Amino acid sequence: MRGIRGSLCSRCGNPAATYLRYAKLNLCREHFLDYILDRVETAVRRYRMIKPGSRILAAVSGGKDSSTMLLTLSKLLAKLEFDLAALHIDLGIDGYSSEARSIAEEVCRIAGIRCMVVRLEDMIGLNIPKLARRVRRPPCSVCGAVKRYLLNLAGVEAGVDAVALGHHLDDLAVYILKNFLLQNLEDIRKLGPKTEGYDGFVVGRIRPLYEVYERDTALYVNLAGIPYQSVECPLHSIGMEGSIRAFLDSMEENSPGFKIAFLRSIARSIDKYPQPRDEVNRCSICGMPSQGDVCSFCRMTERVLGKPMGLDVRMKVRDIISRIVSVKSG
Ligand code: SF4
Ligand code: ZN
Numbered sequence: 001m002r003g004i005r006g007s008l009c010s011r012c013g014n015p016a017a018t019y020l021r022y023a024k025l026n027l028c029r030e031h032f033l034d035y036i037l038d039r040v041e042t043a044v045r046r047y048r049m050i051k052p053g054s055r056i057l058a059a060v061s062g063g064k065d066s067s068t069m070l071l072t073l074s075k076l077l078a079k080l081e082f083d084l085a086a087l088h089i090d091l092g093i094d095g096y097s098s099e100a101r102s103i104a105e106e107v108c109r110i111a112g113i114r115c116m117v118v119r120l121e122d123m124i125g126l127n128i129p130k131l132a133r134r135v136r137r138p139p140c141s142v143c144g145a146v147k148r149y150l151l152n153l154a155g156v157e158a159g160v161d162a163v164a165l166g167h168h169l170d171d172l173a174v175y176i177l178k179n180f181l182l183q184n185l186e187d188i189r190k191l192g193p194k195t196e197g198y199d200g201f202v203v204g205r206i207r208p209l210y211e212v213y214e215r216d217t218a219l220y221v222n223l224a225g226i227p228y229q230s231v232e233c234p235l236h237s238i239g240m241e242g243s244i245r246a247f248l249d250s251m252e253e254n255s256p257g258f259k260i261a262f263l264r265s266i267a268r269s270i271d272k273y274p275q276p277r278d279e280v281n282r283c284s285i286c287g288m289p290s291q292g293d294v295c296s297f298c299r300m301t302e303r304v305l306g307k308p309m310g311l312d313v314r315m316k317v318r319d320i321i322s323r324i325v326s327v328k329s330g
């Protein structure tokens, strides 16, 4: 059997499964899987994302990116000596969420990681499409806010040190450049490889795929034989991010490794970007981060349901977590 254009693996001489332009490497299946695991471990160490004894909650969507993150983190448990559990948020989107949920649960089973599922409709009686219609905002904006709220809430209730997000370097480069163009400099600070939590009500965030390309996450799940959701969310909209992505892709095409260098320089200078000033208070209803007296989740749910739901949701999430008796540890 011949590999990529008849090339042989740079490590072992077997037929190559892929060529990585940014690393100038032909790799066979086994050495590609090892290489990505090594990239994740190197980024975790370089940016000090995980300390021995850390408790990490991985957000898993059922997509290739978070599945790559969960699989690679699960392989590093013993070596880096941390605890890992997973959380899936079921958004209730027709033709998408039920498949996402079953794939996320299956990937967690394969990785041997306990998975909590938080179903939005069980929390507030509405799914994302209905909630977005009632608040008259674009679905992705409502969905992003709900996911951020629930991830932080679950992280706080589970007492973890950080929530791990499956953002890969292509998406992060787009978000960072978009925020730069719009001069939302405080938001750039939130997009580094690691953000610290504080005071027990804001949980830290880590991005183990900070230096992993999207193309490599797709190949990783394919070569590892892991199921993943290939259909895109029907509510997905591209906006200006599509043009920024095309620009960054052309830079990468002309200069392989450009995006890695860009994100590394952002990580080196992240402290120079202004500190986000938002969300430093505790919501007087649910205790979660808030710009004012009441958090945006409580305000939004009060507007559409006549009652702020933050505290109810917190109790329900606490109940789900209490049923997770232990997490897998290294
Ligand atoms: Fe949510 Fe938008 Fe992503 Fe769909 S595309 S899961 S609505 S953020
Ligand atoms: Zn090889």
Ligand code: ZN
Pocket (backbone or CB within 6 Å): 283, 284, 285, 286, 287, 288, 294, 295, 296, 297, 298, 299, 310, 311
């Ligand atoms: Zn609240």
